[in-house]
Amino acid sequence: MLVAVSEFPGVLRVGDLEVAVSVSERRKSVRLTVERDSSVVAIVPPQVSKAELVRMVENKRTWLYGKLAEKRDLGVPPPAKEYISGEGFLYLGRSYRLRIIESGCVKLIRGRLELPKGGGAKELVDWYRRVGDPWLRRRVPSWASRMGAELTGLRVRPLGYRWGSCSQDGQINIHWATMQLPPSLIDYVLVHELAHLQRPDHGPDFWRIVDRTLPGYAEHRERLRRAGNNLWLPEEGR
Ligand SMILES: [Zn+2]
Known part of the structure; x- marks a missing residue:
């Protein structure tokens, strides 16, 4: 069972870290985790004081920053493409800018990825398969x-x-x-x-x-x- 206890406002600030605190009667020790959404969560036994928790978070700061950096590196998926000139597409690890052309077929030429007007995902996927x-x-x-x-x-x-x-x-x-x-x-x-x-x-x-x-x-x-x-x-x- 999780109970929010009055000593903890729910969110504890330690330096630039925000820790969401919950109290669990069943816990014997503090459990500190970094969640998928990069929030830091502490589940603490009822007898733990705010000062103790602050000290604990400070001691684990390096570990917490490491975990948060890891999440950041994984990042969020890139925004959806609009298939307009200037948009970057990766090929063999390098980014090439799209150039919309009047007609023709998709091709990589002079450092630009040419896409005929009206083309989009299907044409580009076909190109990746073809090359x-x-x-x-x-x-x-x-x-x-x-x-x-x-x-x-x-x-x-x-x-x-x-x-x-x-x-x-x-x-x-x-x-x-x-x-x-x-x-x-x-x-x-x-x-x-x-x-x-x-x-x-x-x-x-x-x-x-x-x-x-x-x-x-x-x-x-x-x-x-x-x-x-x-x-x-x-x-x-x-
Ligand atoms: Zn495998």
Whole structure:
């Protein structure tokens, strides 16, 4: 049971931190957490005084700032695109500005991503798939041979919120949105899927294969998790 106690106004200010305080009869010690929405919450046993709680929050300040910074890095999803000149789109980790042209097809030319008037998400998703296909086909053989993986085919397509998938007959699928990532992270996605051709699960043997191929994969995995929040993923292309 949670009861707000009069000594605590609900929100306790400690320096520039705001802590939402609740009292629980059942708690023996203070529980301090940073929630998904970046709010700091303390659940305290009834006998804890305000002064004690302030001291505790101060002692945990470094930890709290670290947690809050982590949430901030994950950020909020980018705003919806309007498909107007000047808007930035990522390709291989670099941002290219959109230029609306009278007619023609989507193409990357002289540092601009050209989109015919009236075009939008569908045309751009098609473009990522069209350029992603040959790019990945050139990239994947050296990884496959290094790993001794028997790759039978590769497709670039929407895959919901997954970067890649593979099937038992040796085919791997890569999400078109992956083409927005820098090449080093695309390599991680490829290596991950190629490793699944040998190990379908995420057990220790699987990660051993990944680590042998890409030492320090944990850093890539973390970078990928963060990068994922900044990618453009319209409803049509999921
Ligand atoms: Zn996997």
